[in-house]
Amino acid sequence: TLPVPVARSYFADYSSYTANYILITERIPFGVEPVERAYLKGWDHLIPEVEEHYRVLARSLAKLAGAHKAGRLGDDVETLFPFARSARDFAPIDDVAGRVDRLIDFVVRVAPQLFVEGADDSRFLGRLRDDLIFGLQRKDAIVAYLHRDVDYVSFCHPNLNPDNAWFWRDERGQLQAGLLDWGGAGQMSIAQALSGMLMMVEPERHLAMVRTVLETFIAGYAADGGPQIDFEELHLQYKASLFSTALGLIVGMIVDLLPQF
DSSP states (O other): OOSSOBOOEEEEEEOTTTOOEEEEEOOOOTTSTTBOOOOOTTOGGGSTTHHHHHHHHHHHHHHHHHHHHTTTTOTTHHHHSOGGGOOOOOOOOSSHHHHHHHHHHIIIIIOGGGSOTTTTOHHHHHHHHHHHHHHHHTHHHHHHHTTSOGGGEEEEOSOOOGGGEEEEEOTTSOEEEEEOOOTTOEEEEHHHHHHHHTTTSOHHHHHHHHHHHHHHHHHHHHHTTOOOOOHHHHHHHHHHHHHHHHIIIIIIIIHHHGGGO
16 A cells, blocks of 8 residues: 555556557546646646645655655565666767757757856856766766665655646645656655656756755655665765756757757
């Protein structure tokens, strides 16, 4: 039994031949009291009390990870979700320098109006170029670092943006959350799960929220059966995870989309 509310599952089937699937679950009554309306991915600026929503998500993630560490997720969790396959990685990327240069050209020449003031600064872009190339040359070491200490690896939901949850307030007025979209759940770096959760917050608000979210997770993780982990270590892993994700996303995906625009 999971330690967080989930939508009841009624029927599921999957074809390994066509990759078609069907999943029928309990209907969540979004927008019907006391359940809040459904939130769209990436539209965090429209969520009231968004910081409170992320604290509740961090607490939910801590309950899940703590229950795993305490052995409350069942005897077969290690078989169904083995640690050996937990690393969230991306494929090697060819022509790294060329791809980064195409990105910089897009920022400076093609569409500078899409970026914040100062993004076309030559010193900033030079540092960005060096950092991206440095990171891509060492991506395997970064991923290995994120999985070297088992206290910082647990069963997690990998994509806890607010659109993958439903929220309501209980009789005391406390915000509660149920979790949706469990594709990709399993043992993974806790820092990767947390950075995936916060990836849609606007940059300025993101910087202001990180400490609170990490501290909320650390306290809940220990309270629910996990080990007591160190804030500074988790924060470093969090930054390493953001760096790793940015490498794969920016250089491995976004550059390929630029010719379409």
